[in-house]
Amino acid sequence: MPAANPILIPELRAMLAEADLPGLREVAEELHPATVAEFTAGLSDDELWRFLDALAVARQAEVFPYFPMIRQVELVQAGDRPHLGALLEWMAPDNRADLLRELDPELVEEILPLVAKAERHDIRMLLSCPEDSAGSLMTTEYASLPADITAGEAIARLRSQAPDSESIYYIYVLDAERQLVGFVSLRDLILAKPTALVADLMQRDVISVRVEEPRDRVVEKLARFDFLAIPVVDDRSRLVGIITHDDVLDAVRQEATDEAQRIAAIAPLRESYLEVGLAAMTWKRGVWLAILFATAAVTAMVLAKSPLNHAWLIAFIPLVIASGGNSGNQSATLVITALSNGDCRLSDWRRILRREFVLGISLGALLAIPGYLLALVYAPTPAQALVIPLTILAVVMLGALAGSVLPLLFRSIGLDPALMSNPFVSAIVDIVGIVIYTCVSLVLLG
Amino acid sequence: MPAANPILIPELRAMLAEADLPGLREVAEELHPATVAEFTAGLSDDELWRFLDALAVARQAEVFPYFPMIRQVELVQAGDRPHLGALLEWMAPDNRADLLRELDPELVEEILPLVAKAERHDIRMLLSCPEDSAGSLMTTEYASLPADITAGEAIARLRSQAPDSESIYYIYVLDAERQLVGFVSLRDLILAKPTALVADLMQRDVISVRVEEPRDRVVEKLARFDFLAIPVVDDRSRLVGIITHDDVLDAVRQEATDEAQRIAAIAPLRESYLEVGLAAMTWKRGVWLAILFATAAVTAMVLAKSPLNHAWLIAFIPLVIASGGNSGNQSATLVITALSNGDCRLSDWRRILRREFVLGISLGALLAIPGYLLALVYAPTPAQALVIPLTILAVVMLGALAGSVLPLLFRSIGLDPALMSNPFVSAIVDIVGIVIYTCVSLVLLG
Numbered sequence: 001m002p003a004a005n006p007i008l009i010p011e012l013r014a015m016l017a018e019a020d021l022p023g024l025r026e027v028a029e030e031l032h033p034a035t036v037a038e039f040t041a042g043l044s045d046d047e048l049w050r051f052l053d054a055l056a057v058a059r060q061a062e063v064f065p066y067f068p069m070i071r072q073v074e075l076v077q078a079g080d081r082p083h084l085g086a087l088l089e090w091m092a093p094d095n096r097a098d099l100l101r102e103l104d105p106e107l108v109e110e111i112l113p114l115v116a117k118a119e120r121h122d123i124r125m126l127l128s129c130p131e132d133s134a135g136s137l138m139t140t141e142y143a144s145l146p147a148d149i150t151a152g153e154a155i156a157r158l159r160s161q162a163p164d165s166e167s168i169y170y171i172y173v174l175d176a177e178r179q180l181v182g183f184v185s186l187r188d189l190i191l192a193k194p195t196a197l198v199a200d201l202m203q204r205d206v207i208s209v210r211v212e213e214p215r216d217r218v219v220e221k222l223a224r225f226d227f228l229a230i231p232v233v234d235d236r237s238r239l240v241g242i243i244t245h246d247d248v249l250d251a252v253r254q255e256a257t258d259e260a261q262r263i264a265a266i267a268p269l270r271e272s273y274l275e276v277g278l279a280a281m282t283w284k285r286g287v288w289l290a291i292l293f294a295t296a297a298v299t300a301m302v303l304a305k306s307p308l309n310h311a312w313l314i315a316f317i318p319l320v321i322a323s324g325g326n327s328g329n330q331s332a333t334l335v336i337t338a339l340s341n342g343d344c345r346l347s348d349w350r351r352i353l354r355r356e357f358v359l360g361i362s363l364g365a366l367l368a369i370p371g372y373l374l375a376l377v378y379a380p381t382p383a384q385a386l387v388i389p390l391t392i393l394a395v396v397m398l399g400a401l402a403g404s405v406l407p408l409l410f411r412s413i414g415l416d417p418a419l420m421s422n423p424f425v426s427a428i429v430d431i432v433g434i435v436i437y438t439c440v441s442l443v444l445l446g
Numbered sequence: 447m448p449a450a451n452p453i454l455i456p457e458l459r460a461m462l463a464e465a466d467l468p469g470l471r472e473v474a475e476e477l478h479p480a481t482v483a484e485f486t487a488g489l490s491d492d493e494l495w496r497f498l499d500a501l502a503v504a505r506q507a508e509v510f511p512y513f514p515m516i517r518q519v520e521l522v523q524a525g526d527r528p529h530l531g532a533l534l535e536w537m538a539p540d541n542r543a544d545l546l547r548e549l550d551p552e553l554v555e556e557i558l559p560l561v562a563k564a565e566r567h568d569i570r571m572l573l574s575c576p577e578d579s580a581g582s583l584m585t586t587e588y589a590s591l592p593a594d595i596t597a598g599e600a601i602a603r604l605r606s607q608a609p610d611s612e613s614i615y616y617i618y619v620l621d622a623e624r625q626l627v628g629f630v631s632l633r634d635l636i637l638a639k640p641t642a643l644v645a646d647l648m649q650r651d652v653i654s655v656r657v658e659e660p661r662d663r664v665v666e667k668l669a670r671f672d673f674l675a676i677p678v679v680d681d682r683s684r685l686v687g688i689i690t691h692d693d694v695l696d697a698v699r700q701e702a703t704d705e706a707q708r709i710a711a712i713a714p715l716r717e718s719y720l721e722v723g724l725a726a727m728t729w730k731r732g733v734w735l736a737i738l739f740a741t742a743a744v745t746a747m748v749l750a751k752s753p754l755n756h757a758w759l760i761a762f763i764p765l766v767i768a769s770g771g772n773s774g775n776q777s778a779t780l781v782i783t784a785l786s787n788g789d790c791r792l793s794d795w796r797r798i799l800r801r802e803f804v805l806g807i808s809l810g811a812l813l814a815i816p817g818y819l820l821a822l823v824y825a826p827t828p829a830q831a832l833v834i835p836l837t838i839l840a841v842v843m844l845g846a847l848a849g850s851v852l853p854l855l856f857r858s859i860g861l862d863p864a865l866m867s868n869p870f871v872s873a874i875v876d877i878v879g880i881v882i883y884t885c886v887s888l889v890l891l892g
Contacts (some may be wrong), residue, residue, distance in 0.1 A: 326738045
């Protein structure tokens with residue numbers, strides 16, 4: 001179970017100082033590229049380039065994408081240009097596109113002429129895919145075959161394609177127009193008689209995604225069918241790339257973090273928590289705190305006008321508001337995660353609202369009981385104390401409804417439910433909650 | 447891009463009525479098992495068993511795990527016993543264990559004797575692995591080879607192992623004691639000369655997990671190294687199973703939803719949003735709402751004792767509390783997601799607290815400005831209005847610190863930071879916030 005070994009850094013420095021190229025190469029060849037990237041992370045940019053220089057360019061290109069993205073960008077800015085050109089030519093197309101997307105466009109234009117023409121074309125194609133589309137996740141190196149050859153010939157051809165394919169375990173079968181007509185797994189080819197035709201072995205029911213399909217659809221399909229990779233086609237069903245399981249896993253993990261952060265009203269960080277600069281973090285949190293503050297200011301203004309003037313009623317304000325807010329927060333999070341999971345769809349809105357209505361009543365009733373008991377302690381009479389349970393019931397129902405309606409509403413007009421819902425749910429519950437509280441008090445207390 | 451096709455249900459029913467077995471078999475063989483499970487979901491339990499009966503048992507065992515877990519359980523309860531025994535024997539060990547884990551233990555004891563002895567042993571081993579451990583995710587069907595054979599012999603042996611292995615793309619190399627000594631990919635075997643020895647082709651730096659390692663460590667390793675599967679070893683380094691990429695992806699998606707729900711104070715649902723019964727949902731939400739309610743009750747009691755008696759000060763109570771709560775919610779979510787991502791560790795606590803302290807000051811200052819402007823409108827004098835910005839500054843800092851300290855504290859004593867932190871952060875911020883507000887008012891207003 002090897003992992004980062006910080007003891008190695010002084011050793012590495014000594015090997016660099018002695019220019020012990022065979023030693024460096026051996027270390028880098030026998031370990032997984034992720035491990036190599038990890039234990040060399042402590043080197044300075046200059047040392048790291050010297051280390052990479054000791055390796056064959058193919059190995060450099062394998063190790064490089066395992067550095068954190070901000071380090072990759074730093075290294076590109078510090079590296080010399082001809083070296084970069086070679087490295088980019090050898091990198092997998094998807095890793096290369098991910099890196100170039102993070103660079104200053106001027107720097108990209110400066111680097112691109114150093115890359116061979118065919119690769120340049122490939123880079124421009126991948127860079128033109130919109131963020132969060134299937135195209136932005138795909139690689140253009142895949143294994144493909146025609147349908148009219150035998151399993152034996154297919155394996156022989158794969159031997160020559162393999163070094164250039166990210167995955168040779170799924171092989172896509174194309175017709176003369178490069179349209180996707182089937183796929184066959186390497187397992188099937190190995191198990192088949194060498195004389196069997198690919199056309200007879202292949203599965204014709206190919207599940208694919210279109211290049212412009214959103215990322216979450218890609219995730220859902222790959223996860224549902226347990227694929228190693230999913231093919232990406234253009235609008236004429238021609239194969240343009242594949243998306244592999246590892247990139248989907250990375251996308252899901254990133255998406256989960258982004259979504260949890262959006263629900264807590266933080267603009268997605270893009271970098272890991274400890275790496276984000278304080279100014280960026282202040283901005284990403286501050287902008288949402290300011291919006292939430294504005295809604296709280298409305299609450300304050302409403303409350304300033306409210307004739308709630310008994311000390312015991314005032315003491316219950318935070319409790320009443322919090323009950324509605326917590327219930328709203330639960331509903332909104334449930335609906336947001338269910339929508340992004342595919343557990344429910346926009347068209348289920350009637351069922352969702354019916355559920356949340358019933359849940360709002362039962363949860364409200366549940367909280368109304370301790371609310372009444374607590375109010376009995378502070379209210380002058382048991383009849384007056386009824387203000388609290390009635391308000392709690394109403395506010396918890398309000399929270400459940402606002403928490404389910406808003407994500408559905410935002411999704412239906414194309415906004416991100418995760419980022420937009422919770423602040424608005426809080427705002428509505430706070431403001432309307434104060435109004436309900438005031439009205440119930442006026443009716444019961446006169 | 448085929449998907450669920452509800453039009454097929456009447457056709458299927460017609461085929462079942464006519465007992466058109468070849469027709470049913472053809473439909474089920476030519477589509478992906480996930481698609482078969484999806485378009486037959488509308489059949490009744492009885493119809494579905496008749497449909498499955500038409501298929502070869504190997505195909506039944508492929509389709510079955512693609513039904514939602516609650517449907518699988520329903521089908522087992524409705525199915526006849528001998529049939530179940532055969533189906534379980536053919537199911538992949540991990541899918542089978544997942545299903546048996548959901549069944550009533552008495553039912554499991556009733557079914558187990560129907561399964562062949564070797565499989566029974568395998569089932570008991572997998573069922574004994576603790577939930578959320580590597581063992582609970584693994585399958586016991588993997589491809590393995592000794593080191594002293596050639597690539598050509600290896601491929602020939604794989605041909606006979608393949609039908610029993612979930613994945614033949616990674617082949618694990620074992621010594622005579624079944625200890626894991628290396629691994630080789632099918633790609634390497636295919637590319638190698640048929641006479642090359644496996645010992646010379648294999649990678650000796652094998653990254654594995656121990657059977658009792660927690661699930662999130664498995665996810666982190668598989669994701670870091672981009673593996674198709676990761677081997678699982680016992681305490682004597684013997685290979686006991688593998689965990690495949692698709693099960694990790696499912697685990698990550700489930701974990702992400704669970705975590706978002708825990709952060710919003712909902713006990714994990716285990717089923718999809720629309721499938722959870724209303725009683726279960728009321729319980730899973732109500733229990734946390736009740737805990738949050740108890741903390742809000744403390745806030746009410748503190749506020750009842752507080753000498754805040756100016757109407758304008760009272761109007762600002764929700765705003766002051768919300769500012770601290772929102773900042774605390776952000777900090778807690780950031781620290782929780784960073785901890786569960788591996789973006790930071792418990793040992794980073796000094797850095798985290800330092801960051802949150804600085805952020806608390808800057809965000810507090812940011813909100814203090816509009817807070818002061820708003821207070822100027824309602825306070826009798828500009829000097830008295832200073833109560834609001836000073837309190838906001840203190841409460842936002844309090845939120846940032848409580849939001850970062852509590853997840854770290856809970857993690858350090860072995861509790862789940864996601865479930866425990868936010869309610870406690872809210873409670874602390876509300877109660878201490880009221881105290882701070884009262885103190886600042888007393889100092890400035892006398």
